[in-house]
Structure formats: C-alpha cells, structure tokens
Amino acid sequence: MNMISTHKIYSHTGKFVCTAKSNETVLKSLLNANIFPTFSCGSGRCGQCKMTINKGKIEYNLTNTVKEQIDDNEILICAALPKSDLELVLSI
Numbered sequence: 001m002n003m004i005s006t007h008k009i010y011s012h013t014g015k016f017v018c019t020a021k022s023n024e025t026v027l028k029s030l031l032n033a034n035i036f037p038t039f040s041c042g043s044g045r046c047g048q049c050k051m052t053i054n055k056g057k058i059e060y061n062l063t064n065t066v067k068e069q070i071d072d073n074e075i076l077i078c079a080a081l082p083k084s085d086l087e088l089v090l091s092i
C-alpha cells in the first residue's frame, strides 16, 4: 500500500503556492488553493494543462497521457501526482 505524503508547491519566483498530497493531482491541489490554471479535459489527453517544472518529481496517475506533446521539463498537471516538493513556472 502506498503511503500518502504531503509536499509543497512553489512558484518559479520562490513563492510558496500550496500544499499537495501525493494521491491528488497537481491541478486539484492548485484548484483547492483557488488557483485556476488553464486546463480542459482533466484526464491527460488534450495537453492544455501542461506546465513547466523547474524542480521536483511527479508520477502520472494515467497510462494514456499525451506525453509526446510535452517536453522533458513540462508536466500535465491534471494527471501528475507530486512525489516531492515541486517548483512550477506559474504566475500567482
């Protein structure tokens, strides 16, 4: 059984954004914190929610994400589960 851990999300400016549970998507954690990034399908298929990640590790909760549409330094936040503290390029 996987342990649920809690991580922190920071913006690229170093500002603390919110906490994020390892069993919830980055998108859900941001929405819970009243931050509303661009997204559409919410299920890893459209690529609309891609975001640049400077630091940190994620895993995808879906196997059919459109990973070919994103670069190595980008993540699909609607399907990404945080596995460490993250630093994301987002304006807040």
Ligand code: FES
Residues within 6 Å of the ligand: 039, 040, 041, 042, 043, 044, 045, 046, 047, 048, 049, 050, 076, 077, 078, 079
């Ligand atoms: S919102 Fe469509 S891939 Fe994330």
